[in-house]
Amino acid sequence: MKNTLLALLLLSISFSSCAQMRIKREKAAQDTAQQISTSGTSNAPAESSRRSIGVAQQFIRDLDNTNLALDIVLSKHVLVQDADDEMYDYLMASLAEIRLNLQSKRLNEIRFVPYADMSRKDVADIDPEGMNTADMIFLYYGKRQLTALYVEKNKIASFTLVSKGNNRAHFVTY
Known part of the structure; x- marks a missing residue:
């Protein structure tokens, strides 16, 4: 039995x-x-990822160029909607931090990896919240993730992943 x-x-x-x-x-x-x-x-997701990678690469090249003022990089590359002075201060400080981090890196060794090419383990804690994952690009230098970018309207809509609790993170747009 x-x-x-x-x-x-x-x-x-x-x-x-x-x-x-x-x-x-x-x-x-x-x-x-x-x-x-x-x-x-x-082929649309792959085309969208290629376009987003191109936007991300130009953003990183300009950000790495210390002769280019951060406010120029911000206005040229970052999609900002309805931001106040505090938000602009945050964005400028964040760009300065990314620029500082890039100074010790060789740009040609940075890998731009679309969400679709990431392992499930690496994106398991990211909540896309309806955003197009083809426009999510993760930058790696060696085995270390430098930053994550979300591209919208051919500009960087976010370089900020924030914890939303329950071991999940999401992109914050500006």
Whole structure:
């Protein structure tokens, strides 16, 4: 009797996990189909990532150029909407910190990695909150992450990942 109950329990667990995997596969297929239908092309996420990487690379090049004032970098590259003086001060300080961090790096060794190419472990704690993940770019120098960027309207909409509790983080736009 115990062996029969154990066998039934194991069978029900395996059927349950198979059903869950099938549901996840179907959901992923539906998401992909929806992306294709809304974008008109199945290559849209990759194109969006390439464009976002280009925006991020130009931002980093200009930020690394100490002859270019930070307020110029801010106005040229950062998407700011309805910011007050305190927000501008924060953005300038953050840009100065990133610039300082870049000074000890070789720009040609910085890797620009789109969200889609990140391991699940590395993005498990990031909540996209409806943002286009194709426009999320993570900068690495060696094995260390330098910063994460979110690109919108061909500008940097965020270089700030903030904890939102429950071991989750999200991009804050300006």
